[in-house]
Amino acid sequence: MADVLKVSGLNKRFGGIVVADNIDLALAKGRVLGLIGPNGAGKTSFFNLVCGVVKPDSGSITLVGQEINGLPIRERARMGLARTWQNLRLFSSLSVLDNLMLGPRAYSADNLLDVVFRPGHVADSERESRERAFAVLERTGLAGIAHQPIRDITFGQQKLVGVARALMNDAQCLLLDEPMAGVEGQAYALIQKVVRDIAASGVAICVVEHNVAFIRDLCDEGVFMFAGKVLARGTVETLIADPQLTELYFGT
Amino acid sequence: MLNATVISQILWTSLATSSYFVLFALAFALVLKVNKVFNFAQAGMMTCGFYAAYVAVRVVGLPGPAGFIAALAGGAAMAFVLERFGFSVLRHRKASPMFVFIFTLVASQFITYAMTMIFGTWPTTIFASMFWPVTLVADVAVSAWDIPAILATVAVLSGLWAFLRFTRYGQFMIAVADNADLAELYGIRKDRVLMVSMLIAGLICGVGMFLYGTRAQVQPAAATELMLFAVAATILGGIGNLWGAALAAVVLGVVQNSSILFIPSAWQGFLLYAFLFFAIVLFPSGFRLPERSKALKRTVAAPVIAADGKGG
Amino acid sequence: MDYVYTILILIGLFVILASSFDLVIGHCGLISIAHPIFYAIGAYVSAMLAKEGGMPIPLAMLAGGAAAFAASVLVALPSLRVSGDYLLIASIGFQLGLIEFAKHIHSIGGAGGLTNIPPFLVNTYGRVSYVLLVLAIALLTVLFVRWLTRGPYGRMMAAMRDDELAFSMLGRNAIWVKVSIFAIGSGIAGIAGGLYAHYFRFLEPDQFGLLQSSAILTMVVVGGMRTTLGPVIGAIVLQILPQAITFFGLPPSILGPLQGLMFSGLVLVFMFARPQGLLAAPDIWAGRDSKERRDG
Numbered sequence: 121m122a123d124v125l126k127v128s129g130l131n132k133r134f135g136g137i138v139v140a141d142n143i144d145l146a147l148a149k150g151r152v153l154g155l156i157g158p159n160g161a162g163k164t165s166f167f168n169l170v171c172g173v174v175k176p177d178s179g180s181i182t183l184v185g186q187e188i189n190g191l192p193i194r195e196r197a198r199m200g201l202a203r204t205w206q207n208l209r210l211f212s213s214l215s216v217l218d219n220l221m222l223g224p225r226a227y228s229a230d231n232l233l234d235v236v237f238r239p240g241h242v243a244d245s246e247r248e249s250r251e252r253a254f255a256v257l258e259r260t261g262l263a264g265i266a267h268q269p270i271r272d273i274t275f276g277q278q279k280l281v282g283v284a285r286a287l288m289n290d291a292q293c294l295l296l297d298e299p300m301a302g303v304e305g306q307a308y309a310l311i312q313k314v315v316r317d318i319a320a321s322g323v324a325i326c327v328v329e330h331n332v333a334f335i336r337d338l339c340d341e342g343v344f345m346f347a348g349k350v351l352a353r354g355t356v357e358t359l360i361a362d363p364q365l366t367e368l369y370f371g372t
Numbered sequence: 373m374l375n376a377t378v379i380s381q382i383l384w385t386s387l388a389t390s391s392y393f394v395l396f397a398l399a400f401a402l403v404l405k406v407n408k409v410f411n412f413a414q415a416g417m418m419t420c421g422f423y424a425a426y427v428a429v430r431v432v433g434l435p436g437p438a439g440f441i442a443a444l445a446g447g448a449a450m451a452f453v454l455e456r457f458g459f460s461v462l463r464h465r466k467a468s469p470m471f472v473f474i475f476t477l478v479a480s481q482f483i484t485y486a487m488t489m490i491f492g493t494w495p496t497t498i499f500a501s502m503f504w505p506v507t508l509v510a511d512v513a514v515s516a517w518d519i520p521a522i523l524a525t526v527a528v529l530s531g532l533w534a535f536l537r538f539t540r541y542g543q544f545m546i547a548v549a550d551n552a553d554l555a556e557l558y559g560i561r562k563d564r565v566l567m568v569s570m571l572i573a574g575l576i577c578g579v580g581m582f583l584y585g586t587r588a589q590v591q592p593a594a595a596t597e598l599m600l601f602a603v604a605a606t607i608l609g610g611i612g613n614l615w616g617a618a619l620a621a622v623v624l625g626v627v628q629n630s631s632i633l634f635i636p637s638a639w640q641g642f643l644l645y646a647f648l649f650f651a652i653v654l655f656p657s658g659f660r661l662p663e664r665s666k667a668l669k670r671t672v673a674a675p676v677i678a679a680d681g682k683g684g
Numbered sequence: 685m686d687y688v689y690t691i692l693i694l695i696g697l698f699v700i701l702a703s704s705f706d707l708v709i710g711h712c713g714l715i716s717i718a719h720p721i722f723y724a725i726g727a728y729v730s731a732m733l734a735k736e737g738g739m740p741i742p743l744a745m746l747a748g749g750a751a752a753f754a755a756s757v758l759v760a761l762p763s764l765r766v767s768g769d770y771l772l773i774a775s776i777g778f779q780l781g782l783i784e785f786a787k788h789i790h791s792i793g794g795a796g797g798l799t800n801i802p803p804f805l806v807n808t809y810g811r812v813s814y815v816l817l818v819l820a821i822a823l824l825t826v827l828f829v830r831w832l833t834r835g836p837y838g839r840m841m842a843a844m845r846d847d848e849l850a851f852s853m854l855g856r857n858a859i860w861v862k863v864s865i866f867a868i869g870s871g872i873a874g875i876a877g878g879l880y881a882h883y884f885r886f887l888e889p890d891q892f893g894l895l896q897s898s899a900i901l902t903m904v905v906v907g908g909m910r911t912t913l914g915p916v917i918g919a920i921v922l923q924i925l926p927q928a929i930t931f932f933g934l935p936p937s938i939l940g941p942l943q944g945l946m947f948s949g950l951v952l953v954f955m956f957a958r959p960q961g962l963l964a965a966p967d968i969w970a971g972r973d974s975k976e977r978r979d980g
Binding site for chain 2: 769774937
Binding site: 209211212213225227228242285 | 845
């Protein structure tokens with residue numbers, strides 16, 4: 121099995137609310153998995169648990185066979201885990217290019233001693249990541265606005281920057297939190313194409329999305345979550361067709 | 373030297389003197405919990421409370437109770453000014469937490485320097501004499517200050533508890549502390565609640581400074597040190613836990629006062645900073661009594677939702 | 685003329701302090717007002733090493749900077765691991781506690797102060813040489829802060845200020861950035877301390893208290909945070925203003941609090957009337973291209 125990310129027995133409760141109830145889930149290389157479920161089902165919480173933003177009460181999370189539960193967020197990122205955020209979390213005082221420049225697993229100036237004592241090395245690494253950033257920008261159709269401040273670009277472009285920034289990690293596992301919410305037209309098609317391309321290059325992808333059409337077009341498989349539980353796993357069509365799940369999704 | 377009498381004497385005296393520490397810690401913890409601000413300007417509220425009482429009693433010549441009222445008014449007035457012209461303006465401007473932080477610090481210093489300009493650096497007290505008649509109770513000297521001070525503190529503690537538990541505004545305060553945005557959605561007027569919480573903190577500071585100023589000499593810079601003590605207690609008590617802060621203040625007060633047994637008195641002042649550092653490094657989230665404190669929280673939070681249901 | 689030299693040296697020292705403090709509070713967004721204590725550590729360590737240890741003064745000054753650097757790491761590491769808010773409290777506790785501590789240590793002069801600190805340069809080359817030394821180091825500090833904050837490290841600091849969580853999710857180490865910058869800023873303050881000690885040749889613990897904290901904070905806030913020239917202008921204005929007051933011949937008991945009132949009052953006025961300071965911070969990272977950024 122080429123499971124890139126494997127989660128088993130993951131539990132988390134906040135006071136009386138259960139956000140993860142014994143979740144077992146695996147993401148395979150080159151596959152796109154969609155997380156479906158009503159608001160509050162624990163989809164974003166699942167991402168937060170995997171990334172280390174929230175500490176689980178119990179359970180195990182492995183990334184390509186290595187236990188990452190307990191590691192700080194940055195360590196997980198440096199092992200090849202990348203994500204986007206529902207509310208984007210872009211660096212608003214930076215330009216599009218500079219947002220991306222901070223994305224590689226190893227950053228030019230991670231070590232302050234290098235900045236001071238090995239400026240040549242830092243400059244080389246800056247040039248390298250600038251080239252990579254432009255390659256990613258090209259791929260996501262953002263090259264034209266590389267030097268614009270984040271606050272001056274459209275919402276759809278900002279969504280794309282979020283994805284592009286995550287791509288700079290060269291991740292093995294990519295978590296996309298509502299990449300489509302509020303996106304229309306050109307950006308929509310572009311995101312779809314980009315996600316498919318990345319999957320084709322062997323990355324394991326997990327998508328939280330309310331746009332059912334997008335999930336159906338894009339995902340190889342879907343998982344239905346409710347109240348912190350994984351209720352069902354299967355093709356997106358079967359999940360959507362299940363009357364019980366539909367009822368849970370839309371409430372009574 | 374060290375016999376039971378000496379030890380019980382020191383324990384009693386330090387318990388009594390920790391009364392004002394408890395009040396300062398309570399005020400600090402309340403504002404931190406409800407207003408979500410490390411309110412270093414509390415030192416300014418404390419200074420105002422003291423000098424209001426000082427002016428009433430020593431300058432104007434009013435009797436003690438009037439001085440007490442003046443201390444309350446002084447503390448609350450400064451709290452009003454800080455909230456009305458400081459915090460609320462910054463809040464509406466969506467100033468960064470750092471900005472608010474700097475504001476509390478600088479405001480506190482501004483008040484301290486202003487008071488120094490007016491009253492000088494010479495230490496003073498609220499009453500001309502700080503000596504209180506002493507009664508011997510089982511060989512332990514109990515001063516006429518001790519009992520009222522402890523009673524006043526207990527009264528403030530239970531008053532605050534009852535306020536938070538039973539009054540509408542008290543419940544609003546807890547709701548805002550839990551989730552200010554949600555509380556606002558339920559129609560609670562956040563600005564007003566935050567003002568009430570500041571005013572209560574100001575009143576508590578007034579009581580505390582009246583107690584302190586009738587027993588020890590005060591100069592404008594003294595409040596800063598007293599406040600840092602409250603900060604240490606708040607951190608040790610577990611941020612967001614009022615009663616924990618009060619308890620931690622008692623413990624710190626007793627430790628500091630009884631330290632006279634172990635370390636030279638010149639070093640006693642240094643102990644405060646040791647506490648502060650200790651609190652941050654070793655107990656950043658306080659001494660936790662998890663199960664119990666959680667259970668308590670829930671019983672307090674539950675009626676809020678009910679009240680919201682009715683009110684909204 | 686000596687008076688003018690002394691003022692120039694004080695201006696230079698405060699330019700160093702304000703610029704390095706702006707690096708910490710403005711660029712890195714770390715809330716601490718304990719900058720003077722690192723100035724004090726540099727001053728005392730340098731003075732004691734030269735006076736008692738007979739160390740050559742330039743070396744002693746560097747050692748003072750190193751001591752301030754090390755002390756700041758000790759303060760920052762445990763508190764920043766908890767949360768940014770705690771740095772302020774830990775550092776104030778450290779500042780006031782260390783001042784209290786120093787007052788009781790007789791070998792460094794206690795509360796009365798440390799006297800007879802060996803002089804540097806002045807006896808052999810005259811005061812002008814010392815003025816030039818201090819101003820040169822002030823210029824270096826300003827240029828260093830500008831260079832650092834406009835390079836790749838500055839990009840990290842800007843991003844971290846914007847969104848620390850997203851910053852960590854990219855694999856960046858926020859605590860490391862904060863501790864490094866706090867230590868560098870404090871180390872620079874330590875060197876300024878050595879420069880102070882060997883010119884004025886007298887140190888007392890109380891001069892490094894909250895009054896000086898608010899003076900430096902005022903320089904940065906009034907001058908304009910995150911600007912190259914803001915702290916410089918702030919230092920000049922706020923060094924000359926209090927000097928102007930001394931001409932009124934007020935007694936020291938009024939003069940101290942009046943200065944404090946002025947410093948803290950100015951910050952309050954600026955916070956509410958002109959939060960960006962005299963100079964507004966440029967959007968270094970908001971775009972344009974990098975060439976323009978480096979020149980402008």
